[in-house]
Amino acid sequence: MGKEKVISANELTKKFGDFTAVDKISFEVEKGEIFGFLGANGAGKTTAMRMLCGLSLPTSGLATVAGYDVYKQNELIKKSIGYMSQKFSLYEDLTVRENIRFYAGIYGLSDKQIKEKTALLAKQLSLEGEEKTLVKSLPLGWKQKLAFSIAIVHDPAIVFLDEPTGGVDPITRREFWSLIYEASERGITIFVTTHYMDEAEYCNRVSIMVDGRIDALDSPANLMKNFSANSMDEVFLQLARKAVRSE
Amino acid sequence: MDAQSLNTHKAKKSLFGGGSKQFFIFVKKEWLHIWRDRRTLFILIWMPIVQIILYGFALTNEVKNSQIAVFDQSNDQATSNIIHEIDASRYFEIIKYLHSYKDIGATFRQGKIRLAIVFPSNFRNDLLHTNSAQVQLIADASDPNTANTLTNYATAIINDYQQSLNQNKVLPYTIKTQLRMLYNPELKSAYNFVPGVMALVLMLVCAMMTSIAIVREKELGTMEVILVSPLKPFRIIIAKTIPYLAVSMLNIACILLLSVYVLKVPINGSLFLLIAESTLFTITALSIGILISNGAKTQQAAMFTSLLSLFLPTLLFSGFLFPIENMPLPLQIISNIVPSKWYYIIVESIMIKGLGFAAIWKETLILVVMTFVLLGLSIKNFKIRLA
Structure with a gap:
């Protein structure tokens, strides 16, 4: 495809004492791609994600995020x-508008930009007239869509979503994914972990982690073909069965 | 993206070395949390007021208007003078004149009196002719401290009378003790409680409330999101504590106003010094709060840790309820690591004794060192990175 690489990891490793949480993972993510990051609990997803977000320093290996080095430039990554x-x-104890203002504000948006963004988000999420509502009185689905819109309020190069659709009904999940597609069309790269295999099929490419390694990485269609499976569920089960370690 | 670069450019010029606008946005958000939670805010503001009033009026060591009975078998000039003096003092109120020994026990058993004064018959005669008369004080010693205080007061009044009789005579040898109660001539217990309550309230408001506020963000998962943001962890912590610093300052103002105008406890020393030292102690308390929040996983855990590690030690070891000098040595040593103890000494010295900085620089230094150590520890432990 020859597109711009937004995330690249090369033999990225994280050890906690003797325990290797992430074991030499290598992959690349392109601009605007929806990249699914799958794995059973304890496979090392969260640890890998934390390294990419600049919350945790790798033990060894190389990685760049948005062109910045995870060792030295984590302020720029952030x-x-x-x-x-x-x-x-x-x-929950702040209103819709206050939440938007806070998160947009800590990313350094100007007052004018914040105002515009607030109006835009309210329109996009059909939350007009609800700007002064406390978030705690919004339905779960709305909260979640609002949370996603706020996560990309500063137009980041990449957005990391850590199991964003837990506990939400299928219709809301579908609406949520349409927001993800919109963001991806605007050129925002999506890095998403999920437990739902039907969601994995929405991704452009999917990686599956087992015991800290990436055991499979391809588009959902190719993965199903290679593993001669009918669904991502089957692919996942075939790989997850090989896992030695548990939580 | 150009908006962002513009903003970083602006931030570089700002006073706080970048990101001061973000910092204030954070402080504002923190303030909104406090403001929305009216019940907690109400408690934060009212707690010190109620405590001052409670400690100042209800929980007092002073013995005022204790009800007593008199059994006067002599009924002469001398006894009636003494009885008059006793009744006139603000410590005693005679509620009953008894007529037999039996009545004494009965009245005590009714729980009406704490002290009975018994004059034998011929009191004045004995006094004038044998130069020695006796008076019996019977006290309810189920509360030993009160019994002691009451008998002391009564003895003092009787001694006064005795001195007035001897005024014009030259006694062969006399030693007169002259008492002067420095700093607190009226022996008001509020002098003791005001500094104590200040220490207690600042500890609770700052340390407990900040630790809960930080742990709440951890529980909600918002802490993670903030840590991923460009805000520096150190700034996050400082921003979270500032509103509580403001509330504490308000509390100090309330306490001082109440103590001066309601409890009539003066501020003898410099008000500026008092406020500066209180700010220092507030920062000490805030760093303890941050430290507690590092260890606690839930808001309840943070609350109980604060109560156990702050409230009780402040109550026990600051010296405002129990004199530290009377404690066993190991406890006296432990009391040294309680910051409230030093703050209590400082406030007492400034407010009550009217001393200046020269008298309290050592205590101040101890607090400064404690604050730096605690702040250093808590920021080091504040987990920016998992590793």
Whole structure:
């Protein structure tokens, strides 16, 4: 495809004492790609993601995120990425507008930009008139969509989503994924971990981690072909069965 | 993206070495949390006021208007003078004149009196003719401290009377003790409680509330998101503590106003010094709060750790309820690591004794060192990176 590489990892490793949480993983993610990062609990997904977000220093190996080195330039990395955790990461005792203002503000957007963004988000999420509502009184699906929109409010190069759709009904999940597609069309790279295999099929490419290694990396269609499976579920099970370590 | 570069450019010029706008946005958000949680805010503001009033009026060591009974078998000039003096003092209120020994026990058993004064018959005669008369004080010693205080007061009044009788005579040998109660001539216990309550309130508000506020973000998962943002962890911590610093300052103002205008405890020393030292202690308390939040996983854990490690030691070891000098040596040594103890000494010295910085520089230095150590530890432990 020859597109710009936004994330590249080369033999990236993280050890905690004797335990190798992430074992020499290598991969590249292109601009605008939706990259699925799969693995059973304890496979090392979160640790890998934390290294890429600049929250944790690798033990060895190389990685760049948005063109910046994870060892030396994590301040610059932090400016270029967005992050949404499985816990939604919104302040429930603040209003919709206050949440937007806070997160946009800490990424250094100007007051004018924040105002525009607030109006835009309210329109996109059909939250007009709800700007002064406390987040805690919004339905779960809305909270989640708002959390995603806020994670990309500063137009980052990459957004990291850590199991963003946990505990949400299928319709909301579908709506959520349409937001992800929109962001990807705007050129934002999506790096997403998930437990739902139907969601894995929405991704452009998928990597599957087993015991700290990446055991498979390809488009969902190719993976199903190579593993002669009918669904991503089967691919995942075939690989996950090989796992030696558990949580 | 050009907006971002413009912003970093602007930030470079700012006072705080970059990102001061982000910093204030954070402080504002933190303030909103406090403001939205009205119940907690209400408690934060009212707790010190209630405590001052409680400690100042209800929990007092002073013995005022204790109800007593008199059994006067002599009924002469001398006894009636003494009884008059006793009744006139603000410590005693005679509620009953008894007529037999039996009545004494009965009245005590009713729980009405704490002290009975018994004059034998011929009190004045004995006094004038044999130069020696006796008076019996019977106290309810189920509360030994009060019994002691009451008998001391009564003895003092009787001694006064005795001196007035001897005024014009030259006694062969007399030693007169002259008492002067420095700093607190009226022996008001509020003098003791105000500094104590200040230490207690600052500890609770700053340390407990900050630790809970930080742990709340961990529980919510917002801490992770903030750590991924360009905000520096050190700034995050400072921004989270600033609103509590403001609330603490408000509390100090309330406590001082109440103590001066309601409890009539003066501020003898420099108000500026007092506020400066209080700010120092507030920062000490805040760093303890941050340290607690590092270890605690849930808000409840943070709360209980704060209560156990701050509230009780402050109550026990600051010296405002229990004199440290009376404690066993190991406890006296332990009391030295309680920051409240030093703050208590400082406040007492400034407010009550009216001393200047020269008298408290050692205590101040101890607090400064403690603060640096605690702040260093808590920032080092604040987990920026998992590794």
